[in-house]
Amino acid sequence: xxxYIRHKNGEGWASESDGSDLFKKDSSWRLVPGLANKAGxxxxxxxxxxxxxxxxxxxxxxxxxxxxxxxxxxxxxxxxAGLAGSGESFExxxxxxxxxxxxxxxxxMSQNDGSDLFxxxxxxxxxxxxxxxxxxxxxxxxxxxxxxxxxxGAGGSATYQCKT
Numbered sequence: 823x824x825x826y827i828r829h830k831n832g833e834g835w836a837s838e839s840d841g842s843d844l845f846k847k848d849s850s851w852r853l854v855p856g857l858a859n860k861a862g863x864x865x866x867x868x869x870x871x872x873x874x875x876x877x878x879x880x881x882x883x884x885x886x887x888x889x890x891x892x893x894x895x896x897x898x899x900x901x902x903a904g905l906a907g908s909g910e911s912f913e914x915x916x917x918x919x920x921x922x923x924x925x926x927x928x929x930x931m932s933q934n935d936g937s938d939l940f941x942x943x944x945x946x947x948x949x950x951x952x953x954x955x956x957x958x959x960x961x962x963x964x965x966x967x968x969x970x971x972x973x974x975g976a977g978g979s980a981t982y983q984c985k986t
Contacts, residue, residue, distance in 0.1 A: 827851070827922075827929065827946065827982040828873075829867060834875055834882030835927030843871075851875075851982075856898035857887065858915050875929075877914060881930035904935065906945035910982075920922060922946075947981040962982045 825836040828849035839845050847869035856862030857874065867909040873886050876897035887893060898915035899922060905911045912922040920931045923944035934940060 825924065825927070827865075829870075829873075829875070829884035831885050834884065836924035836927050836929060856915060857894035858891070858898040862898040862900045862915055863912075875876070876919070877917075877922075877931040880931050882931070904945035905941040906938075907941075908943045909947040911944045932973075948969075950980050 825838055826845075826849040828835055828845065830836050830837070830848060837845070837849070839849070850866075850868040852858060852866040852868060853863045854866050858862045867873045867875075869882055870884065870886075873884050875882055875895060876885055877883075877894070878885075885893070885897075887897070895916035896914075898913035901916065902911045902913050904920075905921065914920040914922075914931055917933075920928060921940075921944040923932050924930075924939065925943060927930070932940065932944070934944070944969050952966040972976065
């Protein structure tokens with residue numbers, strides 16, 4: 823099955839699509855320059871503008887930006903080459919060596935333990951919908967599923983699928 827990064831009830835999940843419009847919105851993100859570091863990215867919700875994925879106590883949540891330095895760091899990720907050999911992995915701004923992954927479908931931050939399972943759970947394939955929100959910054963694509971390392975480019979929204 824294909825699992826997507828999505829929010830549900832304020833929590834981050836890796837979920838299969840149910841085909842609904844709500845699911846599409848819950849799994850679509852504006853990739854904006856990192857709130858704490860413009861070299862990184864932040865995932866802004868399409869259907870809750872001003873709300874971002876952030877880590878808190880090692881779990882991923884969707885929270886409204888509060889402008890604090892801690893929130894901005896928790897909501898900033900650095901794109902890395904996919905740990906599983908393709909796609910991308912997202913490393914924490916304020917916890918280097920910790921990556922966004924799924925475990926039992928819940929999105930969380932974990933330290934890279936070097937295992938094959940970790941590498942797969944922390945690797946994501948991106949898609950860009952260039953027909954949505956053309957004024958919003960989103961990644962450039964070079965191929966249908968690989969996303970470049972730049973957070974700037976043509977407008978649109980992005981969805982991310984789990985590598986496993």
